[in-house]
Amino acid sequence: MKTSLNILFPDAFRADSPRPRILLVDDQMINILTLNEVFKEDCDVFMATNGEHALEQAASLLPDVILLDIVMDGMDGYTVCEKLKSNPLTSGIPVIFITAHFDEVDEVRGFELGAADFIHKPINAVITKARVSNQIALKRQTDLLHSIALIDGLTGIANRRQFNQAIQVHWQQANREKSDLSLIMIDVDYFKRYNDHYGHPEGDECLRRVAHAIKTSLQRPYDLVARYGGEEFACVLPKTAPDGAAFIASQIQTSVHGLAIPHAESGVSPHVTISMGVVTTIPGSVIDNTADLIEAADKQLYQAKKDGRARACFIELK
Ligand SMILES: [Mg+2]
Structure with missing residues (x-):
């Protein structure tokens, strides 16, 4: 039967x-x-x-x-x-x-x-x-279709769409609980030069390895790392105070450094490096929407680039 x-x-x-x-x-x-x-x-x-x-x-x-x-x-x-x-x-x-x-x-x-x-x-x-x-x-x-729609095809981590959903959910939750919410924006330094020098297949492999290194730096199941675009990544860290976010940023920096991917054209380091913008807020205290949160993290990322790259800049908005 x-x-x-x-x-x-x-x-x-x-x-x-x-x-x-x-x-x-x-x-x-x-x-x-x-x-x-x-x-x-x-x-x-x-x-x-x-x-x-x-x-x-x-x-x-x-x-x-x-x-x-x-x-x-x-x-x-x-x-x-x-x-x-x-x-x-x-x-x-x-x-x-x-x-x-x-x-x-x-x-x-x-x-x-x-x-x-x-x-x-x-x-x-x-x-x-x-x-x-x-x-x-x-x-x-x-x-299956749903999961494919939320996953970045190149790196296998969350895509921009999943990031957009997750940051809204965590923002609302942090707003209800008046708890800390941290966001890290990450950019691979001189990635265009990397692609030009090593070629796009190598560039793709570099992004995959960096994405994996970032992902393994996040310990808690509700932390999210997403590919935000091109060579940019974003980490959403609920219930994470400024010192916790700084710790995770340093873990990410260490694990990307540990990959020791050669980058002959970097000028910052012989290896691939990343710059990060980190912001911690309590929703509604200083900023009241996710667009402003992302903009604040982007500003810190820009500052990190301006200060010489391969580093993180932080701001606390609460
Ligand atoms: Mg009956």
Whole structure:
């Protein structure tokens, strides 16, 4: 049985792709157990027997798909679906409604609320598995496209678009908490000369190595390094006071220095160096938007260049 199903639906249930995570929501345990039998071999199965628990589980587990009973005591399936779709964290998770019988009005309402598909009781294992597999495959394609859209193709770190999103999120969070937010703008010194002397393939390799060196200098999962443009990088450091930002800047300087990439045309050093502009602020204290934050860091970067490059300049705006 398993073999034939895997031949029918190869994508989502392939042994070499990560096991799909399914959340089963039904107020009748017997229904959950029936569905569990269908999926337990190929998927990691999670369960909830009421709407509140389903919402909690969805937000913490971020499953690949949710199978949701419509008629439940307390919060019904429609309401659960509506809440899932209005939370940015869970809005991308496909929801398949489980209904006792076919009812066109019910299905129209479900699709209007953002349902991906319907499955009718009594559960037919082959149909159920096919529908779930389709949704998982679609979700994985969407996730992949989403991640490609946010990643710089050359260096593999975040791109400008992800930087723009991240700095807004961290700005708002720091504004709510009145906490420090630091930003480091980084520029590779005399990179045009490097490209002219060594050629573009070498230039690309240089950027990849510098990006990696910067990334490994950041320790916390919520610190972000992005390729801001050309040979410019940016680090967003939430909850980071001026001394912390200065420490990270020196770590970055050390690790780029450690690469010892020859740069015959630099004039500053025999190796590739970077200049940095560092700013720490508490949103709303001196500046009140991210554009001004970026401009302040750019000004410090310009100052570092003016002072002789291969260094960092700092400012505290709070
Ligand atoms: Mg029910």
